[in-house]
Amino acid sequence: xxxxxxxxxLTRSQAEDFLYRQAEYIDxxxxxxxIDLFTADAFYWIxxxxxxxxxxxxxxxxxDDVPGMAARCERLLDAGTGGQQPxxxxxxxxxxxxxxxxxxxxxxxxxxxxxxxxxxxxxMKTYAGxxxxxxxxxxxxxxxxxxxxxLIDCDxxxxxxxxxxx
Amino acid sequence: xxxxxxxxxxxxAAAELDLGRMVESERVHRRVFVxxxxxxxxxxxxxxxSWIYVGHESQVPKAGDYFTTQVGRQPVxxxxxxxxxxxxxxxxxxxxxxxxxxxxSGHAKRLVCMYxxxxxxxxxxxxxxxxxxxxxxxxFDPTNRANGMKRLPRVENYRGFVFASLVxxxxxxATWAGEGMRGFDSVVDRSPEGKIEVIGDCFxxxxxxxxxxxxxxxxxxMHTSFVHYQTARAAKHTIEKFKIEHPGGLQVATLLAGxxxxxxxxxxxxHPNGHFDMAAFAPEPKGPxxxxxxxxxxxxxxxxxxxxxxxxxxxxxxxxxxxxxxPSLLQLRVIRPLAVDKTLLEIWVFRLKGAPDSFTxxxxxxxxxxxxxxxxxxxxxxxxxxxxxxxxxxxxxxxxVLSREANRDIPMGSSLKGxxxxxxxxxxxxxxxxxxxxxxx
Numbered sequence: 070x071x072x073x074x075x076x077x078x079l080t081r082s083q084a085e086d087f088l089y090r091q092a093e094y095i096d097x098x099x100x101x102x103x104i105d106l107f108t109a110d111a112f113y114w115i116x117x118x119x120x121x122x123x124x125x126x127x128x129x130x131x132x133d134d135v136p137g138m139a140a141r142c143e144r145l146l147d148a149g150t151g152g153q154q155p156x157x158x159x160x161x162x163x164x165x166x167x168x169x170x171x172x173x174x175x176x177x178x179x180x181x182x183x184x185x186x187x188x189x190x191x192x193m194k195t196y197a198g199x200x201x202x203x204x205x206x207x208x209x210x211x212x213x214x215x216x217x218x219x220l221i222d223c224d225x226x227x228x229x230x231x232x233x234x235x
Numbered sequence: 236x237x238x239x240x241x242x243x244x245x246x247x248a249a250a251e252l253d254l255g256r257m258v259e260s261e262r263v264h265r266r267v268f269v270x271x272x273x274x275x276x277x278x279x280x281x282x283x284x285s286w287i288y289v290g291h292e293s294q295v296p297k298a299g300d301y302f303t304t305q306v307g308r309q310p311v312x313x314x315x316x317x318x319x320x321x322x323x324x325x326x327x328x329x330x331x332x333x334x335x336x337x338x339x340s341g342h343a344k345r346l347v348c349m350y351x352x353x354x355x356x357x358x359x360x361x362x363x364x365x366x367x368x369x370x371x372x373x374x375f376d377p378t379n380r381a382n383g384m385k386r387l388p389r390v391e392n393y394r395g396f397v398f399a400s401l402v403x404x405x406x407x408x409a410t411w412a413g414e415g416m417r418g419f420d421s422v423v424d425r426s427p428e429g430k431i432e433v434i435g436d437c438f439x440x441x442x443x444x445x446x447x448x449x450x451x452x453x454x455x456x457m458h459t460s461f462v463h464y465q466t467a468r469a470a471k472h473t474i475e476k477f478k479i480e481h482p483g484g485l486q487v488a489t490l491l492a493g494x495x496x497x498x499x500x501x502x503x504x505x506h507p508n509g510h511f512d513m514a515a516f517a518p519e520p521k522g523p524x525x526x527x528x529x530x531x532x533x534x535x536x537x538x539x540x541x542x543x544x545x546x547x548x549x550x551x552x553x554x555x556x557x558x559x560x561x562p563s564l565l566q567l568r569v570i571r572p573l574a575v576d577k578t579l580l581e582i583w584v585f586r587l588k589g590a591p592d593s594f595t596x597x598x599x600x601x602x603x604x605x606x607x608x609x610x611x612x613x614x615x616x617x618x619x620x621x622x623x624x625x626x627x628x629x630x631x632x633x634x635x636v637l638s639r640e641a642n643r644d645i646p647m648g649s650s651l652k653g654x655x656x657x658x659x660x661x662x663x664x665x666x667x668x669x670x671x672x673x674x675x676x
Binding site for chain 2: 144
């Protein structure tokens with residue numbers, strides 16, 4: 070049987086629109102809409118070392134399932150959270166978007182590069198790296214099955230705790 | 236008008252710092268935390284003399300493996316020599332002083348300096364120098380193997396934990412650690428094979444605050460319900476909303492926000508030389524894996540022996556000034572002060588050899604949530620440390636108050652137990668030790 074999804078395409082410009090929307094949700098602190106871009110069984114992963122392959126047996130910056138994302142975002146939006154007094158401001162630039170067919174039926178791999186600047190208490194911090202999104206097309210548009218975030222300095226020394234999703 | 240300590244300190248040169256007056260029985264002077272001259276003296280008198288944690292032997296499993304870090308200000312490299320012995324060397328070429336091992340960890344048949352090609356064995360001895368004739372009739376003997384990378388004066392491997400000291404004199408590691416070693420023993424004893432190993436590389440995070448502010452927090456039962464309240468509440472909401480039966484990391488997040496009445500029930504014990512430990516409060520794992528683990532432990536140690544090991548568990552166990560073990564989470568946080576207001580942590584996670592994989596997964600999840608560079612527990616602790624350090628920069632008020640539950644400690648051999656888990660006993664005990672280290676010229 071050929072699924073409907075297998076006949077669909079995800080063009081580069083559709084993928085770009087989707088990634089820009091995801092970035093915009095973070096930059097405007099609309100975390101609820103951000104989480105809605107993921108499928109219920111999705112995960113968001115920032116490996117702690119370049120080339121890591123298994124978040125179940127290797128340490129990670131973040132390895133969040135959807136409930137984990139919900140908890141992290143609730144903490145961010147809670148006015149009493151000490152680490153968010155003052156809050157973190159973010160600015161995403163996403164680029165170099167390429168779309169590939171995924172392994173699973175109807176799945177697309179979208180690779181891109183990002184440059185995220187965060188500002189908190191008089192200090193600017195830059196995060197740079199690449200995204201690998203596994204995206205599936207659903208009735209309500211593209212949804213993320215998994216997002217891998219490779220930071221170029223993931224195994225470096227970090228003098229600020231990354232609190233907001235990249 | 237009487238002269239305040241602040242005024243006399245302001246007039247005093249670094250060498251004449253009135254260290255003895257900076258620590259009282261229930262108060263510590265703000266300069267202990269924020270004065271760069273005090274920090275420099277700490278590097279000499281504490282980090283330059285005490286036993287400093289270097290690494291775990293599983294970081295260098297094979298001959299030729301090395302791992303680089305620092306002992307106080309000194310860059311060092313821990314190596315595994317061809318004969319299997321572990322050495323801690325100054326990471327410095329005896330020629331021009333260049334770092335010999337440039338990577339954080341690696342493997343090399345011989346350690347070779349990139350600058351002029353001098354090479355060294357894993358135990359530091361000098362292997363070869365190019366164009367050796369250049370040293371004929373000079374002060375330097377290129378054939379003397381002792382002219383290699385210098386070994387630290389004292390190195391001890393205690394059940395896999397490697398410590399070193401920059402001075403030759405002083406008590407041996409076990410004597411110095413005393414009862415403070417029980418947290419480290421506990422982790423190794425909990426392995427069904429009596430062995431542990433590191434999982435991958437460590438996390439490295441920097442706190443923009445003095446190193447002792449961090450250690451103070453490790454015995455601070457009173458902070459949890461304030462600092463971690465929001466994260467714990469978010470985790471609880473999520474567990475309910477998604478009806479999660481096996482919450483894993485989120486459950487850890489809820490446990491780290493104990494209310495004062497809960498934390499009061501936690502045993503807090505201060506040991507000589509500034510060491511201390513806090514009993515574990517996270518529940519032991521349950522289910523088939525936990526049952527099998529228990530059976531394996533009984534097979535190895537007998538019913539009573541296994542019972543004794545499992546009954547003893549710690550949340551934090553501090554060997555002052557560098558090694559903070561978290562036996563119940565299988566984590567070790569190593570303190571590497573960089574400057575008076577910058578503290579590097581190496582966060583290592585261990586696998587109990589022979590224990591179920593689910594124990595390791597739990598440790599990994601707890602580390603990701605609690606201590607990674609994007610954690611959601613210590614993120615709020617770091618904020619508290621920053622605010623303490625920033626507040627103490629102001630000279631107008633001088634003292635930090637450590638009076639909570641003073642004068643009601645319970646003697647336990649050479650150690651002292653807090654009257655409750657909310658006591659500031661371990662902090663008071665640590666600054667007494669600090670004061671003793673710092674007063675020896």
